[in-house]
Amino acid sequence: MGQERKEAIVPMKTTQGESTAKPVVIVIEPEVLVRMAIAEFLRDCGFKVIEGIVAEDVRTVIDAGTRLDIVFSEVRLAGRTDGFALAKQLRNTHPEIDVILTSGVAGAAEKSTELCAEGPLKKPYKAADVAARINLLLERRRSAAKKL
Amino acid sequence: MPPSLTNVGSEPPPWSPPEDAPRKRVVLIVEDDFLTRCTAAMYLRETGYRVIEAENVAEGISVLSSGTRVDFVFSDINMPGSLDGFGLAQWLAKQHPTVRILLTSGVHPEALAEATGLFFIAKPYHLDEVDRLIKAML
Numbered sequence: 001m002g003q004e005r006k007e008a009i010v011p012m013k014t015t016q017g018e019s020t021a022k023p024v025v026i027v028i029e030p031e032v033l034v035r036m037a038i039a040e041f042l043r044d045c046g047f048k049v050i051e052g053i054v055a056e057d058v059r060t061v062i063d064a065g066t067r068l069d070i071v072f073s074e075v076r077l078a079g080r081t082d083g084f085a086l087a088k089q090l091r092n093t094h095p096e097i098d099v100i101l102t103s104g105v106a107g108a109a110e111k112s113t114e115l116c117a118e119g120p121l122k123k124p125y126k127a128a129d130v131a132a133r134i135n136l137l138l139e140r141r142r143s144a145a146k147k148l
Numbered sequence: 149m150p151p152s153l154t155n156v157g158s159e160p161p162p163w164s165p166p167e168d169a170p171r172k173r174v175v176l177i178v179e180d181d182f183l184t185r186c187t188a189a190m191y192l193r194e195t196g197y198r199v200i201e202a203e204n205v206a207e208g209i210s211v212l213s214s215g216t217r218v219d220f221v222f223s224d225i226n227m228p229g230s231l232d233g234f235g236l237a238q239w240l241a242k243q244h245p246t247v248r249i250l251l252t253s254g255v256h257p258e259a260l261a262e263a264t265g266l267f268f269i270a271k272p273y274h275l276d277e278v279d280r281l282i283k284a285m286l
């Protein structure tokens with residue numbers, strides 16, 4: 001259980017042969033089969049993918065010093081923070097991280113339009129559309145960085 | 149694969165590996181602590197496995213019952229829910245007897261694991277030792 005965790009486990013930042021060049025995406029999705037499928041697809045696309053279940057997992061990763069480029073999150077999450085609140089928090093504290101929200105609940109995805117640069121992704125989504133959206137946001141960041 | 153995630157049809161899902169891609173062994177990690185699960189999963193992926201992450205036994209059983217190929221299960225023992233790691237091992241023995249399981253825990257019930265004939269590694273563990281045990285058991 002959580003309290004059993006020991007620091008002797010290899011830290012995330014120093015895992016063997018980790019490529020720092022890959023864009024890092026965290027997928028926050030409570031449904032294991034959906035999470036498994038989209039995470040595997042994005043890995044095949046060349047992203048480094050971290051799988052989380054609740055919004056607090058994003059904070060844990062950030063606090064561990066791991067770089068995040070994209071958060072792809074379901075709106076409806078267990079715990080104190082839902083996808084909307086997570087997006088708002090990140091916009092304030094880590095504006096360099098892009099957030100893509102998704103939901104199968106009618107109206108929920110539309111509500112997230114103001115929190116996502118390119119609007120929400122409705123479920124069911126095509127995995128390829130998620131990858132395309134991520135690439136679009138990454139390219140936008142790269143272009144903005146070049147202009148500076 | 150949930151049909152809601154992609155187009156349902158005769159086409160293979162877009163994440164299917166190429167036919168000539170080397171077949172990776174699939175390890176299912178069942179661990180409720182996020183950082184522990186995430187760290188172990190990343191290490192094992194970099195070692196060459198395909199890794200599926202489950203937060204609890206119910207999720208693990210969901211994966212195993214979905215038709216997803218799993219070659220090996222690496223599971224914590226003490227987790228919330230109606231089944232713990234021992235319960236998962238018993239379920240696995242009945243439903244997927246060819247899939248091996250390695251149990252772990254920070255409360256060191258080695259004697260119980262040994263008494264039930266199950267393989268066990270104590271927390272804190274070194275991930276290279278986990279990899280070595282998986283390779284030996286596969």
